[in-house]
Ligand code: CIZ
């Protein structure tokens with residue numbers, strides 16, 4: 001045990017190979033006290049060290065079931081928060097780089113959502129007419145907001161089931177922060193586009209008329225993912241002009257026009273499953289994060305499958321990319337030295353409310 005935590009500055013200039021060796025050694029020394037979770041969007045240099053890989057929900061469930069004292073989440077901040085909320089009180093969630101946020105999650109915040117709720121209350125009996133539903137890509141205080149209004153969380157794997165749960169209870173939903181997941185799922189459920197309105201949080205009353213709000217079934221927060229908005233319908237047209245046999249699969253965070261032109265729409269887990277289980281010698285155009293697509297291509301190429309990234313310019317999620325081998329080595333060696341650095345901890349009160357919304361989801365899906 002060292003007296004003080006080892007500083008990150010000592011790691012910044014280490015090369016990846018050295019970090020790699022130090023990560024492996026630290027894991028051995030921690031001897032099962034720590035599990036490393038790797039989200040599908042992590043780069044290979046980090047992903048290779050994960051004990052479990054998956055989407056945010058699968059990983060948090062894994063964390064809660066494990067006996068490990070330390071949960072090192074190689075992903076982004078909201079994921080480590082969910083791990084903290086769903087794990088036992090004595091378990092500690094760690095995010096290797098605290099700057100690993102999610103630009104989509106940042107598009108909604110508690111003050112703006114509360115303002116929206118209050119404005120809706122001027123035209124609707126909001127507590128009886130509207131269920132708030134937050135995509136898991138959101139801060140813990142927004143999950144707590146949902147928990148305190150009999151609302152719920154959803155992921156891209158279960159959005160349809162969760163929306164059905166909502167509509168069994170109340171006539172409308174307020175869906176945040178991702179308009180695209182909301183709209184694409186609503187369309188799959190045959191909800192007409194005119195019954196889905198977009199709440200522009202920079203305008204009074206979301207930029208909507210009283211009539212539009214009264215008629216809406218889904219009120220969609222005007223947020224998006226900067227990575228998934230790079231995919232455009234013309235990318236599909238151009239690719240298919242060259243390779244007409246291509247199957248297209250898109251994440252529901254991609255825009256409506258892209259999802260409409262796709263053969264399949266799926267969460268990260270579903271994209272992996274569909275492409276891996278597809279016939280050999282098939283060609284796939286995939287609209288989701290680059291690291292996942294590259295790994296999927298490597299995993300499937302022996303079956304003669306070709307898996308391509310949809311956008312012409314290669315872009316990865318820059319915040320997922322923040323977790324590098326240097327930060328991973330730093331947090332692990334600190335644990336070996338008896339120091340917890342970068343713990344993500346949600347306050348008890350917020351955690352209890354957020355857990356209600358997460359539990360609603362777990363029961364409903
Ligand atoms: O929930 C997740 O892990 C995310 C961000 C996407 C997905 O589709 O799995």
Ligand code: SF4
Pocket residue numbers: 041076101102103104105137225226227228253289317318319320
């Ligand atoms: Fe957030 Fe988009 Fe990155 Fe996912 S890909 S973590 S939604 S910014």
